Amino acid sequence: MDEKRTVKISKSLSRVLRHDPGRVGLTLDEAGWVRVDALLFALRLSRAELDHVVATNNKKRFAYSDDGLRIRASQGHTVAVDLGLAATEPPPVLYHGTAARSLDAIYREGLRPMSRQDVHLSADTETAVRVGSRHGRPVVLAVDAATMAAAGHVFRVSANGVWLTDTVAPEYLTPLS
Template sequence: MSSKQLNETSKFLSYVLRHEPQAIGLQLDSEGWADIDSMIAGAAKDGRILDTALIQAVVSSSDKKRFSISDDGQRIRAVQGHSTSSVSLQHIEKEPPEFLYHGTATRFLASIRQQGLIAGSRHHVHLSQDRSTAIAVGQRYGKPVVLKIEALRMYQQGFKLFQAENEVWLTSHVPEKFLCEI
């Protein structure tokens, strides 16, 4: 399989498993799981060729560990990043490290300074443990800037933070007082 095919399939899986499962007639349960055979059939009706081997290759080759396959190999889900209201993943609350990072583009800074980091259309704000990941995320949206979050102080003040299966940290909101540009 070519890296182009893996990349295009990963983008498609992100689209249907995070945002628009109904685009191919797919049903997700409340934990985000979809039946792999149903996804293959829905994709075929949409003119996209998927098979179990390609899906498994995307899951295993993803450096960001965006997806997981169930223990029985019959279902797949995105591990975070959902905007669809049918999914409500139950992440385990966890004490974070002292600092976490968020990558964004400079054009969003004025809004962030006013309202902090908000989830927007997604269920959570995504935070990383290292600056390099945050920079890479910020570059997707324009000229990158990295925000340093006082995550442990947030947690100590009652904010809930969770860690997804792929090590991404999640929270519902980061008030401006816990942010600084670096």
């Protein structure tokens, strides 16, 4: 499958599995899963196309259930789902990539999930730079996850390694130069 088709399918999957399953007549279960056969029918895809996109997505945005009969987005939902991720002790420092133009608001309000369910954090600066680059000139913020965890903040890690938490107050943020 060519790259253009792969990207188109990936974007459709993100839209349906993270934001608007009803647009194609699907309903996610409480954990965000939908039956693969129903998704294939709704999006007019072959299983080979779906398998290709899931396997080659560099961010591992989608995951199959253990039996391969269901699929869901790994995180990033704007619809209410409970991914069932256990609280996990984070590394001492996590990272958040953002656009430079967002810094004033972040320093005032901290990191908020906005339309999503969680704030997304990265375990490495390279990923944070990539994320921040999507919105303009990237800036990477270090998050003092150890201090947050000690203060009772809960962290979870998604199937594709994205760290999730409810909010990050400004006092836990340090810009990296």
